[in-house]
Amino acid sequence: MQTRKIYQVQHWRNGQWDRTQNWRKVEAASAKEAAERVCGRALSDAGRHSQLRARVLTFGDLRQRSAMEFYASD
Numbered sequence: 001m002q003t004r005k006i007y008q009v010q011h012w013r014n015g016q017w018d019r020t021q022n023w024r025k026v027e028a029a030s031a032k033e034a035a036e037r038v039c040g041r042a043l044s045d046a047g048r049h050s051q052l053r054a055r056v057l058t059f060g061d062l063r064q065r066s067a068m069e070f071y072a073s074d
Contacts (some may be wrong), residue, residue, distance in 0.1 A: 006059035007034035010067070015050040023057075031056040035070040047071025 008023040028034035035054035036043050043053055048071070055067035 004029055007031055008057045008059050009034050009038040010055045011038050012052045012054060015048075015052040025059060031058065031068045032070060035068075039070075042073045043070040044073045045070060047074075 004027050007026050007028055009026050010023050011021050012018070013021070024038060026034040026037050028037060032043065032045065035056050039053050041053075044051075045068070051071040052069055053072050054070045056070065057067045058064055
């Protein structure tokens with residue numbers, strides 16, 4: 001049985017932060033799945049800043065210091 005968590009995802013279009021793109025709560029099995037649901041495409045966990053598509057936090061995890069970043073897949 002897979003455990004699903006709530007993640008907060010901020011979508012960065014074209015690697016640019018946009019104040020209208022607020023954090024959205026998404027239920028998913030992993031941070032990567034949450035990011036892909038919000039972005040609507042396959043993402044990679046490595047890339048350049050210009051490829052940045054999403055930042056993900058685990059909802060309620062106060063020990064998490066920074067958001068996980070996901071990039072456009074090549």
